[in-house]
Amino acid sequence: MVNEMSERADDGFQHRLVTVAQAVERTLASLLGDPLLPGEMFRPVRLMEAMRHASLAGGKRLRPFLVVETAGLFGAQGEGVLRAACAVELVHCYSLVHDDLPAMDDDDLRRGRPAVHKAFDEATAILAGDGLLTYAFDVLADPATHPDARIRADLVLALARAAGMGGMVGGQALDLAAEKAKEPLTHDEILRLQAMKTGALLAVSVRMGALIGGADRAQLQALEHFGRVLGAAFQIADDILDETGTEEQVGKRIGKDADRNKATLVRTLGLEGARQTCDRLVEEAIAALVPFGERADCLRQATSFVASRSS
Numbered sequence: 001m002v003n004e005m006s007e008r009a010d011d012g013f014q015h016r017l018v019t020v021a022q023a024v025e026r027t028l029a030s031l032l033g034d035p036l037l038p039g040e041m042f043r044p045v046r047l048m049e050a051m052r053h054a055s056l057a058g059g060k061r062l063r064p065f066l067v068v069e070t071a072g073l074f075g076a077q078g079e080g081v082l083r084a085a086c087a088v089e090l091v092h093c094y095s096l097v098h099d100d101l102p103a104m105d106d107d108d109l110r111r112g113r114p115a116v117h118k119a120f121d122e123a124t125a126i127l128a129g130d131g132l133l134t135y136a137f138d139v140l141a142d143p144a145t146h147p148d149a150r151i152r153a154d155l156v157l158a159l160a161r162a163a164g165m166g167g168m169v170g171g172q173a174l175d176l177a178a179e180k181a182k183e184p185l186t187h188d189e190i191l192r193l194q195a196m197k198t199g200a201l202l203a204v205s206v207r208m209g210a211l212i213g214g215a216d217r218a219q220l221q222a223l224e225h226f227g228r229v230l231g232a233a234f235q236i237a238d239d240i241l242d243e244t245g246t247e248e249q250v251g252k253r254i255g256k257d258a259d260r261n262k263a264t265l266v267r268t269l270g271l272e273g274a275r276q277t278c279d280r281l282v283e284e285a286i287a288a289l290v291p292f293g294e295r296a297d298c299l300r301q302a303t304s305f306v307a308s309r310s311s
């Protein structure tokens, strides 16, 4: 009976994930269409094709899902929420394009398709990433995203802080440095690196949803804690997947963490230790959602999904 109920709940979550992903796809396709925005002069065809290749038809759209579902806790929904959700996805897609470049992780495959630098060329991939990153902030600053300019400014600031030198970009810099370092990173250094490189964008997705929803201070604190712990669970699950998944499942080259002696928690904790830590993080994240009651069921299921995903 309990299993049946949790299966039904899981069906509801999967349906919701797909529905949000479809809405995100439509919004991204429209944002990356041909019509020019005021102040733009021309959208170069090859650049736009590369930006669409990088961002359309692929990915779980987990970060946008977190924005939409967190905003939904407060009854906020509609086009503006979707635009904010797409802004995070644009930053995520840029990071994947740049991460795949030969100068970084050097991957030919992304989301089961050729990486942008393979489908086009390296210079176009760099520019497509730059274009996606810049556009994310254009989308957020546009009044179509939120009528209140203070909320728009808060969203821009939150995303910039999470994506920049003290967040994702900084985490990537630490990761690249660790590959060349003589001494392996300590456990705590790995935790910080991962919180910056992947955790920050997941956590800010939750924060942005809360900002749009008008969360009070206590709600914001609870949700920020949820987002941070969810980000940590996501990254451990990613380390485990790199060790145990297949290329077909994951849609990218796997086993490369071990090949490059990468800074991962599977290395410091062992596979079983990493699994146990992941389970603990899931419990902690779910506990942070207590103040939101049943309304947060989808976020609870998202947490379990993130930790047990196979791609």
Ligand code: GRG
Pocket: 058, 059, 060, 061, 062, 092, 094, 095, 096, 098, 099, 104, 111, 168, 169, 172, 197, 198, 238, 311
């Ligand atoms: C290049 C500035 C810069 C940063 C790169 C996030 C990142 C930093 C690199 C991504 C490399 C990577 C594969 C990291 C592991 C975790 C991760 C972000 C996986 C991909 O995220 P998913 O699983 O992917 O949400 P989809 O395709 O579903 O969106």
